[in-house]
Amino acid sequence: SGELYCSLPNPRNVHFESINMKNVLHWSAPAGTGNGVLYKVKYLVYGVGKWIRKPECRNINTTWCDLSSETSDYEEQYYASVKAFLNGMCSDWVETTRFNPLTDTKIDPPMISVSSTDNSISIILTAPEKWKRSPEEESISLLQVYPGLQYNVSVLNKKTKKRWLFSISNNTLVVPWLEPGTAYCVSAQIHVTTPLLDSGFSKEHCIATLKDK
Amino acid sequence: TAGNKIFHFGACRVSMSMTEIRAGFTAIKTxxxxxxxxxxxxxxxxxxSLHKVKSPDRCCITHHLFDFYVDKVFKHCKTEDSFVNRKISSIANSFLSLRRKLRQCHEQNNCVCGEESTEKLKQILANYEGLNVTSAAMKSLGELDILLDWME
Known part of the structure; x- marks a missing residue:
C-alpha cells in the first residue's frame, strides 16, 4: 500500500474500554503532535491472526473507534491496533494487550424498582443487557452471560441511619418487619464471583412505608 | 474455600473454587x-473453540487438560520475574489439588473419551508440539482464561 516513511511518534495508551460488552478502542495522540493527525484501525481474532481493517475508522481524527460489532463474540479474544498519519509521515502500528470481553468488560449497576406496604419493602432488580447492534436485535441479559451473577442490596433507614446488606442470587427481595411511615433508601450492586466482576452501586431509590391504618 | 462452586463436567460433579486461580492469572495475564x-x-x-465440545465429553476433556497443564505447561514457565514465578507456582498448586478431585471423579464415573474429545486433545497436543517448548508453554499459560471461561 506504499507505506509512507514511518517516523511519526506512536499513538499512546491504545486500549479497550468496555462497558456491558460495548467494546470501544481508545488511544491518545502521539506526543508533540497538534491537530491534523489522522488514524486507521485494524483488529484480529486471537488464534486466527488475520488483521482486518475497520473501514469506518480509516483516516479518522477522533481518538476512539467502536469495535463492539467486531468483538461481540465473547467466546473469542482479540487484539486491535492503531496507526497515525500527519503531513505525509506515519507512525508504527501500536497494539492493545489481548482483550477478553468476558473478563475485561465493566458492568453497569442493576436497575431497581421498589414498592412498599406498611411494614415491608419489595425490591425487583434487573441486570443490564449485553450491548447489541440494533434495538431490533434480541436482548441478552448479562445474567445469561454470567450465570453466577449475584446482587448485593443495601437498605438504609433514613430516620435511624441503620443499614442492612443482603446478597441474593434471584432478582427479587422483600424486606419485612419495617417501621410504618418511614423512609427507606435502596441501592444495589452486581457481583460476579468468577471471573471477578463488580458493578458500582446504583443510585439510591427512596420510598416510604405506608402509615399505620 | 471461598467461592466454592459445583462444576458439572458431564457425569462428574466436582466442588471447586476458581477464585484463587482467576486472581493469580489476572495478576500476571498481561x-x-x-x-x-x-x-x-x-x-x-x-x-x-473448546465451546464446541459436547457436554458428555466435558469430564474427559477437563481431566486431560488438567494433566496437560500440570505435566507439560507449568514446569516450562520460568521467568526472570519472581512475582510472576510465585503466581505461576500458586496456580500450579491449585491445579494439582483440583486434578486430584477430577481424577477421582474421572475414575468413579468412568468418564469415557468420545471420538470428538480424543480428536480435540490430539489437536491441542499437536498445536503445543508445533512450537518450541518454552513458547508453547508460555502460550498455553497465557490461554488459561480460555480454559477457565469454558469451565465456568
Missing part, C-alpha cells in the same frame, strides 16, 4: 501474554 508474539495460533482454540 505479563505472560506479552511474551507470546504469535497471534495466528491458539493452543486450546485451534481449529475449533
Amino acid at each position: 505479563n505472560i501474554q506479552s511474551r507470546d508474539p504469535i497471534r495466528s495460533l491458539s493452543i486450546l482454540s485451534h481449529p475449533h
Whole structure:
C-alpha cells in the first residue's frame, strides 16, 4: 500500500474500554503532535491472526473507534491496533494487550424498582443487557452471560441511619418487619464471583412505608 | 474455600473454587501474554473453540487438560520475574489439588473419551508440539482464561 516513511511518534495508551460488552478502542495522540493527525484501525481474532481493517475508522481524527460489532463474540479474544498519519509521515502500528470481553468488560449497576406496604419493602432488580447492534436485535441479559451473577442490596433507614446488606442470587427481595411511615433508601450492586466482576452501586431509590391504618 | 462452586463436567460433579486461580492469572495475564508474539495460533482454540465440545465429553476433556497443564505447561514457565514465578507456582498448586478431585471423579464415573474429545486433545497436543517448548508453554499459560471461561 506504499507505506509512507514511518517516523511519526506512536499513538499512546491504545486500549479497550468496555462497558456491558460495548467494546470501544481508545488511544491518545502521539506526543508533540497538534491537530491534523489522522488514524486507521485494524483488529484480529486471537488464534486466527488475520488483521482486518475497520473501514469506518480509516483516516479518522477522533481518538476512539467502536469495535463492539467486531468483538461481540465473547467466546473469542482479540487484539486491535492503531496507526497515525500527519503531513505525509506515519507512525508504527501500536497494539492493545489481548482483550477478553468476558473478563475485561465493566458492568453497569442493576436497575431497581421498589414498592412498599406498611411494614415491608419489595425490591425487583434487573441486570443490564449485553450491548447489541440494533434495538431490533434480541436482548441478552448479562445474567445469561454470567450465570453466577449475584446482587448485593443495601437498605438504609433514613430516620435511624441503620443499614442492612443482603446478597441474593434471584432478582427479587422483600424486606419485612419495617417501621410504618418511614423512609427507606435502596441501592444495589452486581457481583460476579468468577471471573471477578463488580458493578458500582446504583443510585439510591427512596420510598416510604405506608402509615399505620 | 471461598467461592466454592459445583462444576458439572458431564457425569462428574466436582466442588471447586476458581477464585484463587482467576486472581493469580489476572495478576500476571498481561505479563505472560506479552511474551507470546504469535497471534495466528491458539493452543486450546485451534481449529475449533473448546465451546464446541459436547457436554458428555466435558469430564474427559477437563481431566486431560488438567494433566496437560500440570505435566507439560507449568514446569516450562520460568521467568526472570519472581512475582510472576510465585503466581505461576500458586496456580500450579491449585491445579494439582483440583486434578486430584477430577481424577477421582474421572475414575468413579468412568468418564469415557468420545471420538470428538480424543480428536480435540490430539489437536491441542499437536498445536503445543508445533512450537518450541518454552513458547508453547508460555502460550498455553497465557490461554488459561480460555480454559477457565469454558469451565465456568
